[in-house]
Amino acid sequence: MASLVGLFILSGCAGAPPITSVNGLEVVRSGDLPAPARADLVASDRPSLVGPLDKLEISVFDVPGMDTEALVDASGRISVPLIGAVDVRGLTPQEISDAISSRLSRFVRDPYVTVNVLESTSQAVTVDGEVETPGLYPVTNQMTLMRAIASAEGLTEYAKLEQVIVLRTANGQRMAGVYDLGAIRRGAYEDPAIYANDVVLVGDSPMRRRFQDILAVAPLLTAPLIILFQNN
Missing domain, CATH: 3.30.1950.10 (wza like domain)
Incomplete structure (x- = not known):
């Protein structure tokens, strides 16, 4: 069983590319990060609009x-x-x-x-799907996708990092953006801003659920169990 779990961990780690500097992101590998300037600590202005029940x-x-x-x-x-x-x-x-x-x-x-x-109850984002605590969370002018998910106490073990959807109405048009949290964590692109009335949906990984089911059955098997995985 220990070997099986180790295989799972190594397989997951093997698929993650190393963090490297890209346009808009500088990776510092030694020493301390520089202190932010005052302008870095102020979020860009997003008007806070008043709504019912505020x-x-x-x-x-x-x-x-x-x-x-x-x-x-x-x-x-x-x-x-x-x-x-x-x-x-x-x-x-x-x-x-x-x-x-x-x-x-x-x-x-x-x-x-x-x-x-x-x-304020009108300025809120809905976070649903594979997060620990789905619900409505207040939106500030510094809210981002990662912060919205953190507000919901993070991801569940079945969350699919590359399938996080943000639903939004812009200029009367209903739109959906698909984001990869793993790529955001690696700095491949910026953590997107989240606005009031957005809906964040975190997808489910069937592979992780199947693996959990296999682990539950594994103690009943009399022969060694070897699993080969692909990224899902």
Whole structure:
């Protein structure tokens, strides 16, 4: 049994090419990686849009009684003192602030309004398939495919690395991208960005499942068992 498991491990390792420098990736084989510059620590801007069931904090400077917390209803609206219902669906916090300021200016001179998102349920990605904890996970402007899978506590033992699908609607068109996590880990191409409403599906490896079934039966066999594998 130990030899069988060792064969499996060696077979899996033999198929992985060595990590080498490619366009956009420099491999450092000795010494420490250089420290990132400040610009490297800031993700590219992705607007955070407000949607139904998000919770907002609204503050109006120097106007007593105007500070409030508001829950976006299913139609995408909130209720604000003095001005009533405001449609905020699909707006950024700054755009909501501007909309409230514009309507509030009829009652308050030069209102200074700030809007912060306290809780967001609309900005989420669905991670499903061969991950440890499928579900909905919050999306930030730094979310990537690898981070989305890590949020779901990683892959199961049956996950198929080369068959990870991202479903997305872009400009009204439903699209699917197919990614190879092994290639991303080797630096063959960048870890792709993940956006709100994306669906990440991790495929299943039938070969790994068959191997697990064989291991379960192996103790019952009286003769040695030799398995030859191909990458699957």
